[in-house]
Amino acid sequence: MLQKILLINPSFEDFYQTEIRQKPTGLKYIQASLEKAGFQTFLLDCLSKNSKRTIPIPNNFKHLKEFYPANDLSPFKLFTHYRRFGMSQQEIGDLVRKFNPDLIGISINFTPYCETAIETAKLCKQIFPKVPIVAGGHHATTVPESVLKSGFIDYVVLGEGEQRIVELTNLLFSDQLNQLKGIDGIAYKNGNKVIINPAKSFVQNLDEITYPEIKNKMGMILTSRGCPQNCNFCSVAGVMGKKVRFRSIESVIEEMNQCIQNGVKKFDFEDDNLTINQNRAKILFKEIITRFEKHNLRLSAMNGLMADSLDEELVQLMKNAGFEWLNIPLVSGSAEVQKKVNRYQSRQQFLKVVEWAQKHRLKVVVYIILGLPEDTLNQMLDDIIFLAELPVLIGPSIFYPPPGSKTFSNCVKNNLISGKDYSFYRSTAIPVETKNFSRKDLITLFRLVRLLNHLKSNPGLQKNGFAKDTTQKPTSLTLNYKLTQAEISSQLIDELFSNKKLRGLCLNKRVCKAYEYQWIDYSVSPNIVEDFLLQIKNIKIGGIETDET
Structure with a gap:
């Protein structure tokens, strides 16, 4: 048996x-x-x-309640309820x-x-x-x-x-x-x-590993393992090794073909560095185009692609193979911060990739980390304003220190974290404060990025400029109709750009045909909001429309 x-x-x-x-x-x-x-x-x-079901927020997260108000109707809100998934x-x-x-x-x-x-x-x-x-x-x-x-x-x-x-x-x-x-x-x-x-050895021939049969709507594909980057804030290399090991192109194509036979049309490449070997990546995507062009596959690489590993030919191949988005980790736009965290990224090359993506009708999301211990408020805001002008979405992540990383050890050493409560090391908990920034500062930046992405995704909101209604608003709005998401968006954007108030909105009560809405005053840092508004008024916000939209 x-x-x-x-x-x-x-x-x-x-x-x-x-x-x-x-x-x-x-x-x-x-x-x-x-x-x-x-x-x-x-x-x-x-x-x-x-x-999923809503559950009480744990005692060690009580401090987060002020940042995540419940029942917020804002189209660019953050989180509302703590849940078990x-x-x-x-x-x-x-x-x-x-x-x-x-x-x-x-x-x-x-x-x-x-x-x-x-x-x-x-x-x-x-x-x-x-x-x-x-x-x-x-x-x-x-x-x-x-x-x-x-x-x-x-x-x-x-x-x-x-x-x-x-x-x-x-x-x-x-x-x-x-x-x-x-x-x-x-x-x-x-x-x-x-x-x-200790794990001293790694599988050198990845083709020897039996890949799983996938019958889901999306196939998760690994074409390589290992990461040579050695970023201070990451611990991946300690788990999968610093040497990159590649599967053969034939093995990857065979797995994709099996998935397609099972009805899979979407694939996410889970590699930590999918395009680190540029020539291999080109061969892979050429083979995907040759073998699967008629299947109209949708491809992604959500773990991120190093801008320094891309050129225009590769970007065009990715588009032709089925990519709709390029996920590019910038981490920080500051060369000084990049040096401190051991994660260099050429700004010039990054801008070239954004240009190539636009040319070949690919959308771009740029990953940044808010709250690296080595960073400053001014630099983080500079990064946001820099990306605001570009035709990209911004993928912000509030920093958390993963055990096994150099940054985790430094945070413990500098008494920024205890190193004991593992449940605390997540972005939503905003675990690290320094002398340069507070949790409230980081959540303010995070909210501003969410707002920016909303504006980038809805270029029509910018066409006639922002409203200049500076009248003092009552604490509630009573209307004889229910607000649409677009109307809520307009109200909240007006509040920010006219009255410098970063707010949300909730439905307080409904009586017959009357809807009473209540303003939600977010817990934010007013100085950051004011600096943001001062800088954003002098630039044109870059949308993410392509020729296909």
Whole structure:
């Protein structure tokens, strides 16, 4: 009888969900490797039904309430409610019992969600106390000792898990635990002592890894692993290695073809540096065009593309292959900040890429990080104004320090964070304040970027200039009709550009045919709003319209 292995992609709790980021791609690779080795598997994706429910905000996040007011109707609002995304513990427990596994594997990928994953492990231990539980993923790899000391995880697979999980599983089922010390990239407990066998080796021939069968609407494709960048604020290289290893073009095309046969039309390349080898990238996209042009594929690379690795020929090939967007990480526009965080990006090359993208009718989203400890308020605002003029959307992320990164260690050393409460290390928690900026400063910048993106996406709002109604507004608006999103947008933009008030709007009550709306006064830094308005009035905001829209 085949041993049964249950793999779990846990639920999580936060203010929002980026659905594509929570796809269990890593677990599917693990599943494919285990099935090839002869084991029976079941992947319990707790997020598969897209269920969510509002839950009380945790006590350690109470300070965030002032930044995320509920029921905001603004089209450029931030977050409103704290939620649990995915199955309840009851639902998970019922399915775990039904499968009755011989081994359980749990993905602990994202640091701020590790507590929910550990709770899932605890639940599994309560149901099946004698069944071994193995954890893997980015967070588990970075801090295996912490994961093992939770008391509910028996083993941790470090880094790439496809080969290690098969080796570990074979030892567990053959009762050869005395051989654990010989396995590369495994952590476990021997009594009260944590044993960590560092991950010294990586899979060199990625074609040897069994890729998973994908039947979803979007295929998540990895054509390479590893990152040589060594940015101070990132810990990816510590998990996947600094040397980039490539799959063969034939292997990638074969996987895409299988996905297409299953009805997949969209693909996201999950590589950390998809175009780092420019010539290889050109060959890949030429092959995609040749093989799949009639399928009208939609391609993306949401992890980002280094501007320095692109040229106009490659940009045009990406357009012809099916890309609609280029996701470009700028991080910071300051050469000084870039040097401090070890992440250089040529501004001249970046501007060339934006120009090429416009020429070939590609839209661009530019990733920036707000709140790097090395940054300043003036520089962050300069970056926003610089990008405001360009025909790009801005993808802001409030900085959080991932364990395993150099910046995390520096933040602990400089008493910017405790280094202990892992749930705090997420953008929505705004975890780092410095002498140069506060949480309120960062949330103000974040709101201004959201507003800018709204204006960029709706160029018509700028055609006649902004309203100059400087009359004092009452605390509420009572109308005999319901405001549309466009009308709400117009009201809020008028409030900002006329009265220097960054506000939201909520529906307070409805009586018969009367709608009473209440202004929401955001918790923001007035000086930043004033500086922003002073600078933005002298520029033309760049829209993101292309010839196709």
